[in-house]
Ligand SMILES: *[C@@H]1O[C@H](CO)[C@@H](O)[C@H](O)[C@H]1NC(C)=O
Ligand SMILES: *[C@@H]1O[C@H](CO)[C@@H](O)[C@H](O)[C@H]1NC(C)=O
Ligand SMILES: *[C@@H]1O[C@H](CO)[C@@H](O)[C@H](O)[C@H]1NC(C)=O
Ligand SMILES: *[C@@H]1O[C@H](CO)[C@@H](O)[C@H](O)[C@H]1NC(C)=O
Ligand SMILES: *[C@@H]1O[C@H](CO)[C@@H](O)[C@H](O)[C@H]1NC(C)=O
């Protein structure tokens with residue numbers, strides 16, 4: 454077992470590291486932040502600097518809870534999940550935690566998760582030969598598969614996900630996946646309106662290579678299209694999810710969700726402050742008409758039932774949290790405001806990807822700000838490189854990146 458793994462690591466690590474490095478080298482010039490370009494070297498060094506700001510114990514944890522380091526985040530599509538992914542990645546990065554990663558992509562898989570993916574991942578930082586392969590975190594895209602995930606994640610992990618009102622979720626997918634172009638509706642005055650009104654025409658699912666146009670959230674949570682048709686199987690799935698998930702965040706109540714997350718994980722406010730990622734440009738947004746709800750509800754019933762259920766239980770969780778909830782929310786929003794004021798260059802946007810408007814850091818941004826601004830894909834590289842280099846070091850490769 455040990456030898457086989459070793460050979461496997463050497464082969465996989467070398468190939469993957471080469472891929473990673475060559476990709477990193479090809480980063481476009483436009484990946485710059487404010488006036489200080491985050492070059493390849495600088496990027497690798499982010500976080501290697503003085504991180505003491507993070508350990509300054511702000512007394513924002515009431516009681517004696519212990520921070521949770523193990524988490525599985527099911528990253529749904531077009532729900533604000535990328536911002537949440539970077540929050541988790543940042544936490545894991547700073548706390549030296551190990552992630553299940555696809556060495557070739559920031560997408561773990563577009564299929565159901567399978568434990569074999571963990572064997573292809575760069576191994577955990579503290580991996581010991583002949584020990585069971587156990588990671589701290591899954592946060593890149595992978596469809597939910599409980600047993601397979603449990604088998605490679607440390608016990609006691611929290612399971613979380615984020616969902617969004619299905620009407621705006623569909624509008625977002627429609628814009629992001631450029632469906633107006635693909636459906637030849639660009640000449641149309643309101644392509645999304647036309648699409649929704651003719652939605653049954655598109656029932657032939659094979660048309661869409663991406664399953665995220667219909668019940669995409671339930672799909673990400675593991676429900677196959679054939680089981681999305683019966684209300685009974687949808688309801689059974691919702692029941693399973695409410696038993697299995699520790700927290701389902703709601704896109705429409707983003708900050709409230711993060712305060713619940715902080716409480717669940719026993720984290721600090723510094724761990725949940727964020728700079729939004731993947732904000733869609735205006736030309737890829739469409740108006741929503743009141744008449745859409747009924748039509749989309751018929752089309753994406755599973756996602757609607759999912760949303761209704763977890764929007765209900767969400768507010769119950771806030772009640773259980775108690776009086777301090779709104780104080781904490783207020784405090785969190787103040788911190789968010791501070792971050793925006795100190796980290797972000799006012800009025801500047803990066804539109805390298807025409808579909809997105811990215812905020813730009815001020816020129817003298819601190820390490821704290823830089824970590825907040827890093828993209829999901831950049832964290833994936835940092836984390837994959839860190840785990841690979843640790844694996845090579847364990848095999849007595851004296852390896853430095855320069
Ligand atoms: C790190 O920064 C803190 C203040 O943010 C400072 O007190 C400390 O001396 C610094 N440590 C090093 C090694 O520079
Ligand atoms: C901690 O919790 C107790 C009881 O829940 C409350 O009375 C107290 O004000 C809280 N302290 C802080 C700093 O939030
Ligand atoms: C993470 O690892 C680095 C390098 O080994 C170490 O300096 C740092 O203190 C560790 N951080 C935590 C939170 O354990
Ligand atoms: C979610 O629940 C809240 C509180 O009950 C309600 O006001 C809101 O309309 C619900 N949102 C949706 C989109 O159904
Ligand atoms: C926000 O920043 C101001 C000024 O730096 C500071 O006085 C205040 O305590 C900060 N608020 C929070 C919630 O961190």
Ligand SMILES: *[C@@H]1O[C@H](CO)[C@@H](O)[C@H](O)[C@H]1NC(C)=O
Pocket residue numbers: 815817819
């Ligand atoms: C960054 O520069 C601005 C204006 O030049 C200044 O007000 C601010 O204090 C600086 N921030 C840091 C962290 O040095």
Ligand SMILES: *[C@@H]1O[C@H](CO)[C@@H](O)[C@H](O)[C@H]1NC(C)=O
Pocket residue numbers: 851
């Ligand atoms: C690794 O190599 C560097 C320079 O090549 C050397 O200074 C260092 O001592 C080596 N470390 C180990 C653990 O062999």
